[in-house]
Amino acid sequence: MATLLSEPGLETGPAETAATAAATTTTAAPRRTRKISRERVSAHDGFLTHASGRWAKVGGTLALLSLGLYLFAGVSAAHFGGSWLGYSLGTIGALLIVWLTMLGMRKRAITPGRWSLKAWTSAHVYLGLALLVVGTLHSGFNFAWNVHTLAWALMLLVIASGMFGVWAYAVLPRALSDNRFDAGGAITEKQMIEALRSLDRQLHEAAQPLAPDDAALVETSLDEDPFAGSLVARVSGSYPNCATRRAARQLREARAFRPRTAGDPLDKVDSLLARKEAMLGRMRRHLKLKAWLQLWLYVHVPMTFALLAALSAHIVSVFFYW
Amino acid sequence: MGPVSEMFRVAIVGSGPAGLSAAGRAAQLGLSHVLLEKTDHLSDTIYKYQKGKHVMATPSQLVLRSDQEFAAGKREDILGKWNERTREIGVNVKYNADVKSIRGTGPAIEGSVQKIVTRARDGTSTTKEVQRHAPPYAIELTNGETVMAEAVILAIGTQGNPNLMRCPGGDLPHVTYQLDDPTAILDEHIVVIGTGDAGIENARGLAEDAAQGNIVTVLNRAPRSTNVRESFATAKEPNAKALVEDHEAKKLTIRYETETKEVEPGWIVLTTRDGEERIRCDRIIARIGSAPPRGFVESCGIEFASADRLAFPVLSPTFESTAPGIFVIGALAGYPLIKHCMNQGYDVAEFIDGNTTLKPADEPLLAAKFAGLPGKRSVDQWLEFVRSNVSILEGMSPLQMREFMLDSDVRAYAKGETVFERNDPGSSLFGIAGGSVHVLVDAADPSKVVRIEQGSIFGEVGLISGRRRGATIVAAEPAICVEISRNAALKLQSQVPSAKKAIERIGVERQLLQMFGAGLTSEDIAGAVETAKIQQVKAGEAIITEGEDGNDIFVIRVGSMIVEKEIGGKPVFLSYLPAGSYVGEMALIDGGQRTATVRAAIKSEVIRIDGAAFGQVLAAKPALLERARRDMDVRRKTNALIESKKDGFSGVVDLFSEQAKFLVGQGLGEATDVLLIDERLCVGCDNCEKACADSHDGLSRLDREAGKTFAHLHVPTSCRHCEHPHCMADCPPNAIHRGPDGEVFIDDTCIGCGNCQRNCPYGVIRMEKVPPKKPPLLSWLLFGAGPGPGEPPYKWSKKHTRYTGDPAIDQALDRKKAIKCDMCAGIDGGPSCVRACPTGAAIRVAPDEFLTVARLEHEST
Helix, strand or coil: CCEEECCHHHHHCCCCCCCCCCCCCCCCCCCCCCCCCEEEECCCCCCCCHHHHHHHHHHHHHHHHHHHHHHHCCCCCCCHHHCHHHHHHHHHHHHHHHHHHCHHHHHHCCCCCCCCHHHHHHHHHHHHHHHHHHHHHHHCCCCCCCHHHHHHHHHHHHHHHHHHHHHHHHHHHHHHHHHHEECCEECCHHHHHHHHHHHHHHHHHHCCCCCHHHHHHHHHHHHCCCCCCCHHHHHHCCCCCCHHHHHHHHHHHHHCCCCCCCCCHHHHHHHHHHHHHHHHHHHHHHHHHHHHHHHCHHHHHHHHHHHHHHHHHHHHHHHHCC | CCCEEEEEEEEEECCCHHHHHHHHHHHHHCCCEEEECCCCCCCHHHHCCCCCCEECCCCCCCCCCCCCCCCCEEHHHHHHHHHHHHHHCCCCEECCCCEEEEEECCCEEEEEEEEEEEECCCCCEEEEEEEEECCCEEEEECCCCEEEEEEEEECCCCCCEECCCCCCCCCCCCEECCCCCHHHCCCCEEEEECCCHHHHHHHHHHHCCHHHCCEEEEECCCCCCCCHHHHCCCCCHHHHHHHHHHHHCCCCEEECCCEEEEEECCEEEEEECCEEEEEECCEEEECCCEECCHHHHHHCCCCECCCCCCCCECCCCCCECCCCCEEECHHHHCCCCHHHHHHHHHHHHHHHCCCCCCCCCCHHHHHHHHCCCCCCCCHHHHHHHHHHHCHHHCCCCHHHHHHHHHCEEEEEECCCCEEECCCCCCCCEEEEEECCEEEECCCCCCCCEEEECCCCEECHHHHHHCCCCCCEEEECCCEEEEEECHHHHHHHHHHCHHHHHHHHHHHHHHHHHHHCCCCCCHHHHHHHHHHCEEEEECCCCEEECCCCCCCCEEEEEECCEEEEEEECCEEEEEEEECCCCEECHHHHHHCCCCCCEEEECCCEEEEEECHHHHHHHHHHCHHHHHHHHHHHHHHHHHHHHHHHHCCCCCCHHHHHHHHHHHHHHCCHHHCCCEEEEECCCCCCCCHHHHHHHHHCCCCCCCEEEEEEEECCEEEEECCCCCCCCHHHHHCCCCCEEECCCCCEEECCCCCCCCHHHHHCCCCCCEEECCCCCCCCHHHHHHHCCCCCCCCCCHHHHHHHCCCCCCHHHHHHHHCCEEECCCCCCCCCECCHHHHCCCCCCEEEECHHHHCCHHHHHHHHC
16 A cells, blocks of 8 residues: 655646636736645555554554553552542543544544544544553443443443444445446446336336236335335345235236236236346345444444433542542 | 529628627628528527526627627527517528528639548548639528528538438438427327437437327337447437337337338338338438538538648638638637627628728737737737747638637746646647747756757647646746647647647657657657657557567557456456557567557557667667666566466456456546545445535535446546546637646636536536535534535525525526536645545545556455
């Protein structure tokens, strides 16, 4: 992986830029544009391996240092939080928690500057893991049914959901990409929906010559909302009551008992239903993977806010009741 | 012959902005005149704009000089004003007057013979000679009437006429070339010929409502394919898909591999793959493109500057063509903007009336261009100074010079001042009108210079290849240089063939000198330059084939090449060669057969240098040979690495090779900077799109999910910043430029015509209006105000657009402009899409950075 700053000569071009353009023709002396730095990256490098694991090293060092001090500094475990080491670990932990929360802001505030969200994510992951050690040691393993332990437990929950998120981010994108792949390139979510609509229209036309009972079966498939279904169905990707599959199955069963005729309209309906089933399957896999990539955030983020609340209570109470 | 009219002083053909303005002036001057319009309304091109379209008035600095009013506004308002004014000043308009031919009826003009060269598809050409006759002119109309006029103003634009059916029976009345209202046609058998967008839209419109009872058949010459882009190459993909869907739904019939053989009343005979077939047919709608008007114009005795497709008619300073008494103005004369056209209409009528002192309306613009220069000269003197001092401009007429200077800039440079620096992007050409400049040949040592004298040019490598500048240029003494924009330079080359040749020759010589570095002089390589031939290469075509004999050297001038080698029975991608590199040296230096195949990644141009001639240069210059050997060693090492890694077990080389080919297929061969997403890392959060929208007026210039994927490498729909941008090709206000970081961007003079959107083969430009400003991020985070990060939904934008009630401001709010990626120019930190990617899936790269062996090593570890 190579990170190159742009060559010095490029930063002060005399030409018009999108940022300075006013008119197409000008005889004014060429303007010097203000210095803009542009970072160039020429290869893909994921957040886990960012900058050869810089933040993994920082996080690991922090965790090891805390653990070493805890074991060898000889601070008594009773009232550990009030000792110099306890205070230090507590301060580091609290600041870390606030900083880790700021990722949500960084992600959304697209300000100019040489920041990289990937570097932030990388630091977020590894420092968040280090927090597990820092925060737990800060407790001095004094657990009880109080707000202090609640804060610790919430922290564990947040970190655990985050670890799940890291797993999902590391593993699922490949499957998402594979599912979107097709011979013509890649199919988008919008195209999947369009394809389903188009199949529905064709089914509707093809079902016109059918007998009322058969047509009613096709109708159930057409009436089915492809997005409906419980959270469980969405996450598991299993839709046992899929109307399309049922219609296809029942039509085939019924046909087995009828004489075979040339140009049977059911032939066309059958093949359309099969195509719809395949497309539905693909879209459901797509939605399932997207759900897995996003669902953990619904635990991670609210728990973070609960943690911030518990943390505030913890800090206020320890200073108040000391 | 049909009825013949009275003799007019002037006949104006075409009632667009140019023709209307000319007719208006003629009416005001009291000249006897007639305005011939082929439809039943004025200004057909603007008439056919979609309803309510906002028409822009650029360039804003140019003063309008016309008896017609014109300001930016809605299509309806503009047409309304023109219609009213035309009536008011008593213009004599003749509608439904479609001109078939114009010929002189006076005596033959001695020595004035027009040569018309027609080129057939197979490359052969025939030359027809036509004797010109003096005015007055007989203008024959398609309805058989003839209009007589002493002078003719041709203002027919560049749209041309629809191509006609040429098979037997093609002239029968039921063969039509347009369809105004598809719902008005009931219970007919209709055959639509032509599978472009127009044909598809007509066919679908006719078949849309089954109750109309139309039986619609679409003829397609191409074979059926699952890929609609193959079977309907000239149509937009969604249109083609919809048509195929209609066919599958039995609304209409598409007949593939079918052509028309003959048309009979009520029937059509088709040639199909399985023989001839005769089907019923009450109406034929032929939408088979339109022919540019050049053929017609030439047949009037008007000569074009060259055979080039971009060439315009040769005109005098008063717009008179080579046929005496026929004047050409407007888009056909090379001026696509409405204001220019209207001014010319006014001017030409004045000229015909005998006004010889009229100064063109662009005088103040030109005066402003020359204002900053030393020495007091008038505009005409400056034009003459530039024209006579820069050798490539010598063949230009004063009129061409005026137009040329509008697209160019003149600057004075003090001694030692930098004109441009090495690695600056830039595709303009410079001419030295006074003084001389130095080329810094060695970036490290500013004392090593090569002088370029007055009259010569520089910067041609950037113009030709679209790549960054190869060397820094400083003024050797106080100098005056003309910077010729890429568009003006292209126009110049098509108008003045000698300029084209001179630019090519200098280009070849400089490219060789620059490529092989310092120490060479033009005398050293003169022999090689003599043998050099410029050769066009189609995409996919090979210039060198593995295993062949041959020792010519190729220099890539335009485009790019890929190098492949057959390993284990499979072509394996070895490397990517951008414009400015050379290839073929191995066989020349070491002898033997060609070791690899080199083929064009996109349509390219190479300089082919005779091996023997180049061998002599190498023999005379040991330092050059040494350098060539070093380059060769680097290439050999690359090849060796790839070949050694290619074994049956690791698929790495195969993957690398296939991926490289996929990327070239996605336009990387002509890209300078492209967004690539590694789908093994992409979580689909669309933060790239949101970041893009939030750094650019709330409009995203990329579609992450769309675009093609191969082996988890995804090329989203986003600008590639092509070397020779397709979007720049036809921009009336010339609003698309390349900035200092290499970004291709559209500036504020965009008139929203949509040409760039249509010309972009990658579909990365969209026409949008700017949404209202969103509340700040914190108010969304804390209080839920506004739509949040990213592009606001259409509904929100619509609801929150603050209309003022003032039509001028409201129309500006609703105006759609072309929106595309500008590589976040001027934003510190560079492209937001890359900075805002949380997982590192998105990167922006140049193809030569990405298609390297370094990546192969990176991937395999």
